[in-house]
Amino acid sequence: MAERSENAAGDMMSNIMDAIAENLPNKKSVRFDDGEGSISDQARKLFGGGQGRKKSVHHVLGGGKSADVLLWRNKKISSSVLGVATLAWVFFEWLDYHLLTIASFALVVGMAVQFAWSALASNVPRVELPEELFANAGRAAGAQVNRALGALQDISCGRDLRRFLIVIAGFFAAAVVGSFCNLLTVIYIGFVCAHTLPVLYEKYQDQVDECLYSMLGLLQNQYQKLGSKGVLSKGKLGKSD
Numbered sequence: 001m002a003e004r005s006e007n008a009a010g011d012m013m014s015n016i017m018d019a020i021a022e023n024l025p026n027k028k029s030v031r032f033d034d035g036e037g038s039i040s041d042q043a044r045k046l047f048g049g050g051q052g053r054k055k056s057v058h059h060v061l062g063g064g065k066s067a068d069v070l071l072w073r074n075k076k077i078s079s080s081v082l083g084v085a086t087l088a089w090v091f092f093e094w095l096d097y098h099l100l101t102i103a104s105f106a107l108v109v110g111m112a113v114q115f116a117w118s119a120l121a122s123n124v125p126r127v128e129l130p131e132e133l134f135a136n137a138g139r140a141a142g143a144q145v146n147r148a149l150g151a152l153q154d155i156s157c158g159r160d161l162r163r164f165l166i167v168i169a170g171f172f173a174a175a176v177v178g179s180f181c182n183l184l185t186v187i188y189i190g191f192v193c194a195h196t197l198p199v200l201y202e203k204y205q206d207q208v209d210e211c212l213y214s215m216l217g218l219l220q221n222q223y224q225k226l227g228s229k230g231v232l233s234k235g236k237l238g239k240s241d
Helices: 002-022 039-047 064-070 075-094 099-120 131-157 161-180 183-203 205-229 231-240
Strands: none
Touching (some): 064 075, 075 183, 161 183
16 A cells, blocks of 8 residues: 555656656756756746846736736835725724624714705705716626636646646645635735735846746756656556556
8 A cells, every 4th residue: 555655656746747847948968057058048948037038027917007006106006005905904804894884884974974964054965976987897897807717718728837737836825825714814915915026026036037947947957866766767667567
């Protein structure tokens, strides 16, 4: 039983390393310097980094006002959005308020203000929200949902193993975080990450890319060492037996 478990673990690691190796350029020599044919050079070609990077972080985020907010182009707007989200999370999570409680208090305050206004003035303006507001909000929400579903379908059917594995790992990480936190906290964490990680990556882009390139190179180097020692071939041999 123990031998079968070891063979199964070896087969799993072999399949993962084979999948990663197929997405990397095959070279006889492996170097960690910055020369041509090195791991860093291969990773830059694979990920589109270095001097050949064509798309900026602003362009990847879709451009426009939303990207400006996420990248803190206007610090007042970005800080206000993040502050409102933090305040809402504190009210609902730490102070243990509920949406119905907040809505009831807001309606009570609004009705009290209108009651006092009507006692002092004869004409009280009607409070009406334009129908276009709800229509535009619905269209915008539907467009974003369809865009997200289309992006997931493109990743699933695009035969890009690296992107597919990254998205799958992200969903698994979200599932693990969701087992410790409620939905509101998960949404708030994602909101904070969306307003901090892109701007940090834009500021320290070269350092982050170089770290990823080094990790990828180390992974490929370890794979080649295992292959040279015959560890992976033994695992495949055990599978065939």
